[in-house]
Amino acid sequence: xxxxxKLTDYATVILSFMAKDETQVYTAMxxxxxxxxxxxxxxxxxxxxVNAKVLISTRGAKGGYALxxxxxxxxxxxxxxxxxxxxxxxxxxxxxxxxEQASGxxxxxxxxxxxxxxxxxxxxxTLADMIKPATVKDTVWNQEVMIPVSSLYR
Amino acid sequence: xxxxxKLTDYATVILSFMAKDETQVYTAMxxxxxxxxxxxxxxxxxxxxVNAKVLISTRGAKGGYALxxxxxxxxxxxxxxxxxxxxxxxxxxxxxxxxEQASGxxxxxxxxxxxxxxxxxxxxxTLADMIKPATVKDTVWNQEVMIPVSSLYR
DNA sequence: TTATTGTGTACCATTATAGTACTATTTAAT
DNA sequence: ATTAAATAGTACTATAATGGTACACAATAA
Numbered sequence: 001x002x003x004x005x006k007l008t009d010y011a012t013v014i015l016s017f018m019a020k021d022e023t024q025v026y027t028a029m030x031x032x033x034x035x036x037x038x039x040x041x042x043x044x045x046x047x048x049x050v051n052a053k054v055l056i057s058t059r060g061a062k063g064g065y066a067l068x069x070x071x072x073x074x075x076x077x078x079x080x081x082x083x084x085x086x087x088x089x090x091x092x093x094x095x096x097x098x099x100e101q102a103s104g105x106x107x108x109x110x111x112x113x114x115x116x117x118x119x120x121x122x123x124x125x126t127l128a129d130m131i132k133p134a135t136v137k138d139t140v141w142n143q144e145v146m147i148p149v150s151s152l153y154r
Numbered sequence: 155x156x157x158x159x160k161l162t163d164y165a166t167v168i169l170s171f172m173a174k175d176e177t178q179v180y181t182a183m184x185x186x187x188x189x190x191x192x193x194x195x196x197x198x199x200x201x202x203x204v205n206a207k208v209l210i211s212t213r214g215a216k217g218g219y220a221l222x223x224x225x226x227x228x229x230x231x232x233x234x235x236x237x238x239x240x241x242x243x244x245x246x247x248x249x250x251x252x253x254e255q256a257s258g259x260x261x262x263x264x265x266x267x268x269x270x271x272x273x274x275x276x277x278x279x280t281l282a283d284m285i286k287p288a289t290v291k292d293t294v295w296n297q298e299v300m301i302p303v304s305s306l307y308r
Numbered sequence: 309t310t311a312t313t314g315t316g317t318a319c320c321a322t323t324a325t326a327g328t329a330c331t332a333t334t335t336a337a338t
Numbered sequence: 339a340t341t342a343a344a345t346a347g348t349a350c351t352a353t354a355a356t357g358g359t360a361c362a363c364a365a366t367a368a
Contacts, residue, residue: 006326027343058335059335059345059346060342061336061341063335121272122268183313194360195358195359211315213314214366215310215311217314218314
C-alpha cells in the first residue's frame with residue numbers, strides 16, 4: 001500500500017496545528033489536548049521532529065516546542081524523513097549489503113530514479129501548502145507544477 | 155522510510171526476468187531457480203500478479219506464467235498495487251472511518267494531492283524502462299519528462 | 309489415468325510499529 | 339537553594355503486519 005506510518009500522519013496533524021501561529025511555543029500537553037493524540041505519543045513525535053530540526057525546543061519551566069522555520073520552508077519530505085528515516089522505496093537503496101539477486105539487477109539504478117522522483121514530489125509540498133484550505137483554487141497545485149526529471153541529475 | 159515491501163521488490167526482479175522474452179511461458183520453478191527467490195515465495199507473488207492482471211497463467215502440464223501485455227504497458231504502479239493494494243500514503247485516504255482528529259483536518263484533501271502526484275510518478279515508469287540498461291542515456295528519464303500536476307484533476 | 313502445474317486458503321514465526329514507562333536534565337520562579 | 343515545570347533519552351511491551359510455508363484442490367497435456 002506504500003503507506004506512511006501512523007506517527008507520520010500524526011506529525012502532520014501536530015505541525016499543521018502549530019503552524020497556525022508559527023512563532024508560538026506550545027507545550028507537549030497543549031498539543032496533546034488540542035489534537036486528541038495521547039500525550040506520550042505526542043511527546044515521542046515532538047522529540048523526533050526536534051532531532052530532525054523541524055522544531056526547536058526549550059526546556060524547563062515555560063519551555064515547549066515551536067517551528068524551527070516558516071511553514072513555507074518545512075517540506076513534507078522533511079517530516080517523513082524525520083519520522084521514518086531516509087525516503088527510499090527499496091532496502092538496497094539504503095544499504096547494499098547482501099543484495100546478490102542472481103539475475104536482473106540492473107533494476108537498482110532505475111529504482112533510484114523513481115525514488116528521486118518521489119522524493120522530489122514530496123519536497124515540492126510544504127507545511128504551508130498543507131494548511132491552505134483545500135479549495136484547489138490558487139494552491140500551488142493549480143499552477144502547472146512541473147517536475148523536470150533531468151534536474152535530478154544535477 | 156516510505157518503503158515498499160520485500161515482495162514488491164521481488165516482483166520487480168521476477169518481472170524483469172520475464173520481460174526478457176515477453177511471450178514465453180515460464181513455470182514458477184524456472185523463475186525461482188533463475189532469480190534465487192524461494193519457490194513458495196515466487197509462487198505467492200505470481201498468484202498476486204495474475205489477480206492483478208499483470209500476468210496470465212495457464213494451468214496443467216506445460217502451463218506457467220507469461221506477461222499479460224508488453225513491458226511498455228506494465229507500470230510500476232501496476233506492480234505495486236498488485237502486491238500492496240491501493241497506493242495511498244495515509245490510512246484515511248483509503249477508508250474514512252473514525253477519523254475525527256479534533257483539529258486540523260483540512261489536511262486530508264491535500265494528502266490526496268500528494269498521493270496522486272506520487273501515483274502519477276509511479277505510473278510514468280514501465281517495466282520496459284526498468285529493464286533498460288541504466289546508462290541514463292536515452293532512457294525515458296533523460297527526455298525532460300514533466301509531470302503537469304493540473305492534469306491530475308481531469 | 310497420471311504427472312505436471314497453477315489456485316486458494318490457512319497458518320506460523322519473525323519483525324516492525326505504536327504506545328508506555330521511567331529516569332535524567334534543564335530552566336523559571338520563589 | 340529549592341521546587342515545579344518542562345523536555346531528552348532510553349528501554350520495554352503488546353499488538354499488528356509481513357514474509358514465508360504447507361496443504362488440499364483444480365485444470366490440463368500426454
